Amino acid sequence: MTEYYFMNGEYVEASKAMIPVRTHAFLYGTAVFEGIRGYWNEEEKQLYVFRAPEHYQRLIHSGKIMHMESPYTVEEYCEITRNLLKKNGYKENCYMRPNLYKSAQKVGPGLYDNPDAFMIIPNKMGDYIDTSKGLRVCVSSWRRNSDNAIPPRAKVAGGYANAALIKTDAHNAGFDDAIVLDEAGKVTEGSAMNLFIIQNGKLITTKKTDDILVGVTRNTIIELAKDLGIPVEERAIDRTELYISDEAFYCGTGAQISPIVEIDGRKLGDGKVGPIATDLQKLYFDVVCGKVPKYKKWCMPVY
Numbered sequence: 001m002t003e004y005y006f007m008n009g010e011y012v013e014a015s016k017a018m019i020p021v022r023t024h025a026f027l028y029g030t031a032v033f034e035g036i037r038g039y040w041n042e043e044e045k046q047l048y049v050f051r052a053p054e055h056y057q058r059l060i061h062s063g064k065i066m067h068m069e070s071p072y073t074v075e076e077y078c079e080i081t082r083n084l085l086k087k088n089g090y091k092e093n094c095y096m097r098p099n100l101y102k103s104a105q106k107v108g109p110g111l112y113d114n115p116d117a118f119m120i121i122p123n124k125m126g127d128y129i130d131t132s133k134g135l136r137v138c139v140s141s142w143r144r145n146s147d148n149a150i151p152p153r154a155k156v157a158g159g160y161a162n163a164a165l166i167k168t169d170a171h172n173a174g175f176d177d178a179i180v181l182d183e184a185g186k187v188t189e190g191s192a193m194n195l196f197i198i199q200n201g202k203l204i205t206t207k208k209t210d211d212i213l214v215g216v217t218r219n220t221i222i223e224l225a226k227d228l229g230i231p232v233e234e235r236a237i238d239r240t241e242l243y244i245s246d247e248a249f250y251c252g253t254g255a256q257i258s259p260i261v262e263i264d265g266r267k268l269g270d271g272k273v274g275p276i277a278t279d280l281q282k283l284y285f286d287v288v289c290g291k292v293p294k295y296k297k298w299c300m301p302v303y
Helices: 024-028 052-065 074-088 157-172 216-227 239-243 275-288 293-298
Strands: 004-007 010-013 031-033 036-041 046-050 094-102 116-124 135-143 177-181 187-190 194-199 202-205 232-234 247-252 256-263 299-301
Touching: 004 074, 010 074, 024 094, 031 052, 031 157, 046 074, 052 074, 052 094, 052 216, 074 094, 074 116, 074 299, 135 157, 157 177, 187 194, 187 239, 194 216, 194 239, 202 216, 216 232, 216 247, 216 256, 216 275, 216 293, 247 275, 256 275, 275 293, 293 299
Parallel strands: 135 177, 135 256, 202 232
Antiparallel strands: 004 010, 004 116, 031 094, 036 046, 036 094, 046 299, 094 116, 177 187, 194 202, 194 247, 247 256
8 A cells, every 4th residue: 555645735655755855954953843643442343543732732842943934824724634644544553753943955054045844754653662561771871951952841853862872772782772861960851752650659850941842741741640530749850769669651653651670680569560550551552542530621532
């Protein structure tokens, strides 16, 4: 079956979806992007796109930081996404990568005199991380880029060179991923996902102003925790707090909810996936598949 991408107003066969090699975004990383998941509900024979409006609102905000004009409204982005998935006939879990990028073919890093272009690349995708087992992670020797350098608040393509170094060095050292500190030595997040720790039954995560991407899944977890009666605290986190936590987990569109059982060789709790992460994970997967009426408003049906 022919697969289609969306590029600059048209649905294009994947094999014909090309950009010139001199494209500014390719040469300088001057693009912003989102990751959006679709979940297939077999009982309803329906594909649900999770929190698409929130993702596209963040794309618009990222673009604003990078001197980009959004070509569409949030509602138009959602309709394009729905139509693209229908055209591809997806009836399984999938992942969309919308990209707003600088398309000038010129040398020089300036974002001015540099038109904007847009594309969506869809993929069939299951788990990005094995969420069934606990992860062994380390604290990275790399530091998170700051808001006054390449702001993590915006999903800037070039900024993910930071995540690439963090992820690669952790993998090469035998770990599943890493936790990243800022220049002051405070915890920020994972290589490319937000982080929660659990102490004495309380969820703790970093503040929105702690050099993190303000995650859509992070927001979802905070809301779901309320349903489960789990208190949540947003504050600065010291490195040593990681080691004495009862549980921890990553969250993100790609990572979903990925429990952590060991940090820098130190077991969390009994070294197994903990009960709070397990309960949140179960509820989350029911929610994204449109199985929880209260949160069905977050699930955009395709068919």
